[in-house]
Amino acid sequence: MAKYNPVTPELLEELKKVVGAANVKTDAETLxxxxxxxxxxPRLMHLPEVVVWANSTEEVAAVMKLANRFVVPVTPRSAGTSVSDGAIPVLGGIVLNMEKMNKIIEINEDAMYAVAEAGSRTIDIQMAAxxxxxLYAGDPCSAESCLIGGNIATNAGGNKAVRYGTTRNQVFSVEVVTPTGEITTLGSRLKKCSTGYCLEQLVMGSEGTLGIICKATLKLLPLPPYKVDVAAVYDDLDxxxxxVPNLVKAGLEPTSVEFMDSNFLKSSCEYSEIKLPHCDEGVCYLIVSMETFNEDEVDAKMEKLAEICEESGAIDVLEADDRVWTVRRNCLESTRSLSKIAQSDDLVVPVDQIANCIKRLTEEAKKYDFTMFCLAHAGDGNLHFQHMKGDMSDEAWEEQQHAFHETAxxxxxSLGGRISGEHGIGAKKVYAMEKYTDPVELAMMKAIKKALDPLDILNPGKVMNVY
Structure with a gap:
């Protein structure tokens, strides 16, 4: 691990010259x-030495140059909605907050693109489009609070990834500050390009370790005027x-397919004070959304969807109204009342292996003292297992989490999956990243990081240990 210097009074004065004294905070409450x-x-939290708010790309670049000069680590921060410890300053130093860079600069109707600063809320971009x-098709579940820079940095997924892909599929180009403080624009507003390495795709999803995203040009799509939302209720996971495969084979092209197990369904219904049909009967829900530009197509798709649901063994097929989506959105929040400390796994497997994975790991979890619930973006193979510590001791919690993850x-x-589908590695899964990634692939990643960030200044301690 690289060796860093403490934040000194001299560095603080230099930072104030760059961003203004009001944007440099060292008081205990802010830290x-x-x-x-x-x-x-609390054991995974780390205090920064200073928090800095940037107002422009030029200020971000100047802060990074100072950090390299003084050899102080920088943790870029978006809205702080990471569940993989991606925005925690694990090695102290500077937290660089991007929330003041929040302008939506342009919505171009004719060419169908948007330009937004990194601190723009995702939902504001969606509403402006x-x-x-x-339509801005990026739609992480935290859209009302997360910021577009963080979405791009983590390649956020969400409910619409089945049809539209993840965040990286919604981006033409990014304005980036490199780890050494240079400014560049990666990518371009093109349909295709074979001009050198695809560096914008490299930076997207790198979790703020290869560059700080300051501005993005985003793809927009025609907004489908008609939508079908159906909840299929099952008492059998198989x-x-x-x-999911039956929907695809039928050519229905779902926008999203969301799965809630019986535990999440019950806890979120109680938390949301909404009683959905069958919520106390040990069933699971699959919520299917489809969009269309043709009004005549709505009834036909609805009829076909209901038919497929019934043929696959659904015990009930319901309209997925706002009540159903509220329960789905509140699933993770509902578990906070059950356990103050929890671990959210974000596993991804081939779509045809979802059932095997849920059944195998649900059975495996029964060997331990923690409680585990399951959600899934079922249409793209992304599984979320929420582990709740409850009354376990810290030592037992750590030991059992480690043992479960070794198996999981x-x-x-072995199924061809990976340990993160959308939340990223952050600081939380560095050990697993090192252990399970192919050694040649890992060496390539480390070589790239060392080349772009020789002092390991930018978001160190995340994704992998470089030094």
Whole structure:
């Protein structure tokens, strides 16, 4: 691991010259506020030495140049919605907050693109596009609070990834500050390009370790005016997961297919104070959304969808109204009342292996004292297992989490899967990244990081240990 210097009075004065004294904070209250993201385990939190708010790309670049000069680590921070400890300053130093760079610069209706600064809220971009009759298809579940820079840095997924892909599929280009403080634009507003390495795709999903995203040009699409939302209720997991391939084979092209197990369904219904049909009967829900530009197609798709659901063994088929989506959105939040400390696994497997993975790991979890619930973006193979610590001792919690993950990660890789589908590695899964990644692939990643960030200044301690 690289060796860093402490933040000195001299560096603080230099930072104030760059961003203004009001944007440099070292008081105890501010430092305490930025010691964590969505992490709730106090043992994994780390205080920064200073928090800096940038107002422009030029200021971000100047801060990075100072950090290299003084050899102080920088943790870029978006909205702090990471559940993999991606925004925690694990090695102290500077937290560089991007939330003041929040302008939506342009919505171009004719060429169908948007330009937004990194601190723009995802939902604001969605609404600005919608006001012009367009769609920004990136749709992480935290859209109301997360920022576009963080979405791009983590390649966020979400409910619509089945049809539209993840965040990287919604981006033309990014304005980036490199780890050494240079400014560049990667990518271009093109349909295709074979001009050198695809560096914009390299930076997207790198979790703020290869560059700080300051501005992005985003793809917009025509907004489908008609939508079908259906909730299929199953009392048999094997039958439930056959729905996804059947939808694809029928050519229905779902926008999203969301799975809630019986535990999440019950806890979120209680938390949301909504009683959905069958929620107390040990069933699971699959929520299917489809979009269309043709009104005549709505009834036909609805009829075909209901038919496929019934043929696959659904015990009930319901309209997925706002109540159903509220329960789905509140699933993770509902578990906070059950356990103050929790671990959210974000595993991804080939779509045809979802049932096997859920059944195998649910059975494996029964060997331990923690409680585990399951959600899934079933249409793209992304599984979320929420582990709740409850009354376990810290030592037992750590020991049992490690033992479970040794089995779970090996099994997921044996299926052709990976340990993160959308949340990223952050600081939380560095050990697993090192253990389960092919050594040649890992060496290539480390070589890239060392070449672009020779002092390991930018977001060190995340994704992998470089030094």
């Amino acid at each position: 305490d506020r930025f010691k964590t993201d969505e992490e709730t385990d 919608k006001a012009k009759g367009l 039958k439930a997961v056959t729905l 990660y090996s099994y997921v890789y």
